[in-house]
Every structure is written in C-alpha cells, then in structure tokens.
Amino acid sequence: MIKERFQPATSPKVEELHLLHATTGWSIRIANRLGVNITDVLTGIFDFFASPLYVDELGKMHPREQQYFEKRAQGFHDAFKGFRKSDALLGMTYFDGIKYDPDLVMRQVNYVATNVMVLSLAKC
Numbered sequence: 001m002i003k004e005r006f007q008p009a010t011s012p013k014v015e016e017l018h019l020l021h022a023t024t025g026w027s028i029r030i031a032n033r034l035g036v037n038i039t040d041v042l043t044g045i046f047d048f049f050a051s052p053l054y055v056d057e058l059g060k061m062h063p064r065e066q067q068y069f070e071k072r073a074q075g076f077h078d079a080f081k082g083f084r085k086s087d088a089l090l091g092m093t094y095f096d097g098i099k100y101d102p103d104l105v106m107r108q109v110n111y112v113a114t115n116v117m118v119l120s121l122a123k124c
Helices: 038-050 063-075 085-089 102-109
Strands: 016-021 027-031 094-099 116-122
Touching (some): 016 038, 016 102, 027 038, 038 094, 102 116
Antiparallel strands (some): 016 027
C-alpha cells in the first residue's frame, strides 16, 4: 500500500468531512474518529456515487437528464437493476479536486464550517 493514502485529508485533522457536489446539491458525509484520511475520502466518494438513485431524487432532475436515463436504460445491462447516483453525473465522473468555497457552501446549506468543502468532478 502507498502510505500517502493514509495521510490526513485536511490540515488540521477532522473527524468528519462533508463534500458538497454543486451540480446535484448532494452532500457526502465522510467520518473517521481517528481523522479523515485520503483513503476515506476516495472510498466515500466512490461508495456514494455507486449507491442507488431513488425515485424521489430522479424526479427533481432536469428533463435533459431524464432523457439521458431513458436512453441509458435502452442499451445498458447491469446486474444492478435501476440507476446509480453516478448516472446523474451525465459523464462528469472524473475527480477534479476538493476546495474550500465558503460562498458556495453558504448558498447550498446556509452555514459555513471548515469541514464542509466542495467536490469537483469533470469529464475526461
């Protein structure tokens, strides 16, 4: 294993980190009572976007996104029946960093904290 993967994700260490995805408005909670590390962050992001996309989340989407899901359903077969949150990213699936943006956080959740950051994803 590469030891850098277990380095703290923030300085100073935090036991809980919230990542906001500005496009979808989703929040990813990552926790480790010994301090959130790089592996926790990457695993948390992967697990969140691999989780099921529920009907109430799908209903809030733009019609363009719903067309994407309809097309995907016609030509994609997977052992998992249904959609994953990663499907809502519309191809924006590459990690592009995490940044502290208090203005965006305030607009999204109406408070600012040092352990709330913004997740950036991009197309390859």
